[in-house]
Structures are given as structure tokens and as C-alpha cells.
Amino acid sequence: MGGLSQTRLRWRCFAACAVAALSVGCDQLRPRSTDLRLNFDRVVLFGADGDSQRFRRSGWSRTEPQFTWTEGGSAQLKFVLPQSTGPVGLRMRLSAFFKEPELPIQPIWVMANNTKVAEWHVAAAEDFKAIIPAQLLPPDGTLQVKLLLSRATSPKALGLGNDERLLGVRCWELEFTRAVNPTAIWPQSVTSSPAFAVPLGR
Numbered sequence: 001m002g003g004l005s006q007t008r009l010r011w012r013c014f015a016a017c018a019v020a021a022l023s024v025g026c027d028q029l030r031p032r033s034t035d036l037r038l039n040f041d042r043v044v045l046f047g048a049d050g051d052s053q054r055f056r057r058s059g060w061s062r063t064e065p066q067f068t069w070t071e072g073g074s075a076q077l078k079f080v081l082p083q084s085t086g087p088v089g090l091r092m093r094l095s096a097f098f099k100e101p102e103l104p105i106q107p108i109w110v111m112a113n114n115t116k117v118a119e120w121h122v123a124a125a126e127d128f129k130a131i132i133p134a135q136l137l138p139p140d141g142t143l144q145v146k147l148l149l150s151r152a153t154s155p156k157a158l159g160l161g162n163d164e165r166l167l168g169v170r171c172w173e174l175e176f177t178r179a180v181n182p183t184a185i186w187p188q189s190v191t192s193s194p195a196f197a198v199p200l201g202r
Contacts, residue, residue, distance in 0.1 A: 036080040036142075040088075040178050046171045055079055059147075061165055069097070070168040074148050081141040081176060088132045089179040090117075090145070095125035097167035099158045106168050109148040112136050122169050131179055 046052040047066040059075030060068055096106035110118040110130050118130035137143060149168035155161045
């Protein structure tokens, strides 16, 4: 009888852990890699098949099959890039949480090591690009990217369900490139995208 009780207790503990895992999400249970190194021209995917979690710091929701939402008024990333004597290009594929006419776009300020380098107006899925000047990059290549999302809003507040997360944009992928001739490759860092509704994704 004692052995049976212990077996039942173990199963109950297992069930409790499984429920806890589902409630907090796999991202919070999975250990985060401490390796922040990222080579140029290497695309980081923000879906379940990618490894964006090791670069993500505060302000990110759980990883979904193809993307990850920002959550709250800012979202931070940290990288260690190879040494570069010139500017570095940043590309992020983003789409916004929005609802017309109340919230037609998500405006974003892009900060690189605490300096604003771009302002993006995000709606539909699109590649958004910025140039990071060489003087902002220290010799060790450490780069902190912060997205400031002044209009992050919950779906519940806009009558789109019961989701209370403050959503800004969802990120699909990210890439850094050596910007040899930045004005020829990416002529502007302030980018707007046309608005059309996109599903939230859960």
C-alpha cells in the first residue's frame, strides 16, 4: 500500500509540474544560453525553430510557432558582434498589433547602446532597417538594442478578446550586416508600412 501511495504521489507531482509548465510557457523553463555572439549575415529566427531566446532580455512574450510578440512599453535584445570599423546595418522583420481606426500603426523608437538610430511606423509585415554608426559599437562588440513602444496595447482594451498582454509588434527575424555603403543599400531609417489587419496569433 505504501508503494502505491508513493506512486500516486509521484504522478500527482508530475501532473502539477506539467500544468505549471503550460501556465508559464516553455520559454521560462528552458535555460537561457549565455553565448551572445552573433556573426554578420546570420539570420536569427524568432519562432519556435529559432534561437532568439538567448538574445532576448526584458519585454518579450512567449515564443510562438513563427514569431515572438513584444510585451510592454519596451523590448530589449543584447548581442556581441564581430569587430567592425564601419557602420552596421540592422534588419528586423516586424508586424504590428493594431486596429483601425483606434490604433492604425505601432510607432517604434530604435535605440542602439542608448542612442536613437531609427524611428519605425509598423503595421503590416515588412522588413524594417536601421544604420548603427561605428562609434556606437565598443571594441568588444557588445550591442544592446531597445525597442521603445509607446502605444503597446492589450487586445482586451480594444475589444479583441480577453488577452491582457500589452502587445506592440511581433518579430519574425533579425539580421546584422556590415553596411559598406549604407545610403546605397538602405537609404532611410524612418520606415512606414501600409496598414492592413493581421491576426494576433496565440
